Amino acid sequence: MEENNTSADMQDNQSLDEQNSQELQTKKKRGGFTSKIGFVLAAAGSAVGLGNIWRFPYLAAKYGGGIFLLTYIVLAVTFGFVLMIAEIALGRKTGMSAINAFKKLNKKWAFLGVLCAIIPIIILPYYSVIGGWVGKYFFTYITGGGASAAGDNFFNAFITSPWQPLLFFFIFVSIVFVVVLFGVEKGVEKVSKFLMPALVLLTIGVTIYALTMPGSAEGIKYYLLPDFKKFSVKTVLAALGQLFYSMSLAMGIMITYGSYMKKQDKIESSVHQIEVFDTGIALLSGLMIIPAAYAFSGGNPETLGQGPGLMFVALPKVFANFGNVGGGILGALFFALVLFAALTSAISLMETVVSIVIDKFHLSRKKSSVIVYVGTLLLGIPSSLGFGVWSAVSVGGMTILDMFDFLSNSILMPIAALLTCVFIGYVVGCQNLTDEIELNGPFKFKKFFNVMIKYVCPICIAAILVTSILDAFGVFNI
Numbered sequence: 386m387e388e389n390n391t392s393a394d395m396q397d398n399q400s401l402d403e404q405n406s407q408e409l410q411t412k413k414k415r416g417g418f419t420s421k422i423g424f425v426l427a428a429a430g431s432a433v434g435l436g437n438i439w440r441f442p443y444l445a446a447k448y449g450g451g452i453f454l455l456t457y458i459v460l461a462v463t464f465g466f467v468l469m470i471a472e473i474a475l476g477r478k479t480g481m482s483a484i485n486a487f488k489k490l491n492k493k494w495a496f497l498g499v500l501c502a503i504i505p506i507i508i509l510p511y512y513s514v515i516g517g518w519v520g521k522y523f524f525t526y527i528t529g530g531g532a533s534a535a536g537d538n539f540f541n542a543f544i545t546s547p548w549q550p551l552l553f554f555f556i557f558v559s560i561v562f563v564v565v566l567f568g569v570e571k572g573v574e575k576v577s578k579f580l581m582p583a584l585v586l587l588t589i590g591v592t593i594y595a596l597t598m599p600g601s602a603e604g605i606k607y608y609l610l611p612d613f614k615k616f617s618v619k620t621v622l623a624a625l626g627q628l629f630y631s632m633s634l635a636m637g638i639m640i641t642y643g644s645y646m647k648k649q650d651k652i653e654s655s656v657h658q659i660e661v662f663d664t665g666i667a668l669l670s671g672l673m674i675i676p677a678a679y680a681f682s683g684g685n686p687e688t689l690g691q692g693p694g695l696m697f698v699a700l701p702k703v704f705a706n707f708g709n710v711g712g713g714i715l716g717a718l719f720f721a722l723v724l725f726a727a728l729t730s731a732i733s734l735m736e737t738v739v740s741i742v743i744d745k746f747h748l749s750r751k752k753s754s755v756i757v758y759v760g761t762l763l764l765g766i767p768s769s770l771g772f773g774v775w776s777a778v779s780v781g782g783m784t785i786l787d788m789f790d791f792l793s794n795s796i797l798m799p800i801a802a803l804l805t806c807v808f809i810g811y812v813v814g815c816q817n818l819t820d821e822i823e824l825n826g827p828f829k830f831k832k833f834f835n836v837m838i839k840y841v842c843p844i845c846i847a848a849i850l851v852t853s854i855l856d857a858f859g860v861f862n863i
């Protein structure tokens with residue numbers, strides 16, 4: 386009997402030990418989460434990436450400048466704020482990542498975890514294609530080719546080349562894979578504490594310079610003054626998709642981050658900080674790129690709607706003004722820092738996808754990482770070739786990359802966000818989450834949160850989605 390007890394105890398102890406060491410490992414992996422500022426920095430590190438520096442400016446240029454900016458800010462302080470609070474609270478309450486969090490609270494809603502899991506799987510490959518483009522520019526600058534990068538046809542020649550974008554995409558994904566495989570994200574996180582502020586300072590510097598260039602005044606007006614005639618449901622859909630993308634919302638990421646947050650840390654104020662940081666960098670990037678693009682295109686808004694190439698076309702021309710040496714150093718520094726921001730975001734994306742594969746298929750970390758690596762390469766190839774060899778392939782007038790981008794940001798994320806609101810508002814109950822948020826102090830925006838989650842967010846998102854789908858099918862034109 387005693388012996389039995391002992392062996393049972395031993396087994397218990399062993400499993401407790403295993404659990405403890407697992408917890409410890411998880412904690413180690415997400416070591417920054419021992420303090421609130423650590424949590425904010427880690428979440429902001431995932432949030433700030435190509436979405437802010439590359440995607441926001443080109444969307445703002447495409448969707449009417451000031452009116453897009455205004456729509457984005459309004460959505461950020463309403464939808465963005467509420468959804469980020471909801472996701473972090475959901476994660477902290479359940480202590481689980483998205484794929485299990487929904488299931489834990491209601492078995493029938495497990496599908497929403499799966500939907501959230503699909504989104505990063507779609508984003509990672511094409512995110513890495515753009516990461517590869519940044520890598521190419523960095524490489525061009527450090528090898529002394531800054532002057533050619535400012536040439537009119539440089540960007541186009543690069544993305545239409547049959548193998549160059551593929552090569553840089555391959556290198557980018559491989560770096561991300563190595564970091565995830567060897568679990569050295571911690572080291573990357575440490576360095577990012579210095580490099581991210583450096584990126585912000587450099588962006589401020591370049592912005593100030595770009596704003597003083599002749600011809601930029603028109604661009605500043607275009608970017609800052611809303612023209613209400615340019616407002617349409619498409620503006621709202623684009624801004625909403627961008628908001629989710631930029632803040633890493635509606636794809637389960639913030640649920641996972643929340644699951645590692647300490648109970649005594651304040652959710653509400655953390656969200657304010659992450660939001661201000663993320664939105665601030667996006668707005669600044671727009672201010673750096675759009676007036677410059679305006680100045681170089683001779684105030685031709687048509688050229689402004691360059692699409693995904695805007696940053697790559699406009700900035701080298703700004704750097705070229707500093708001469709061969711100065712411009713070369715500036716360009717190399719800038720693209721190195723953007724590359725770093727892209728890498729940290731891609732690492733957090735791949736990390737998420739790897740843990741989904743581990744959870745779902747119960748494979749080792751190594752095997753899962755290899756599967757995700759190969760899968761990312763395969764899925765990214767069409768996006769990369771879509772600008773060159775496969776440029777004839779277009780879905781609804783979009784390139785392959787644009788199509789993946791549209792599918793994740795403008796369709797799946799709004800659906801995931803809508804369902805998350807319904808889940809919280811009507812299945813789990815807002816009270817359940819607000820209790821979690823109030824664990825350590827009052828929740829100032831509680832009433833606002835409840836009304837937004839139950840009524841405003843789901844109704845508005847549904848309306849935006851239905852209108853744009855009807856528009857896509859040509860039922861009416863918006």
Ligand code: PFF
Pocket residue numbers: 431432433434435436437505630631632633636638730731733734737
């Ligand atoms: N929010 C990132 C950006 O703006 O670049 C994109 C992203 C990174 C989304 C990491 C999701 C994620 F897990």
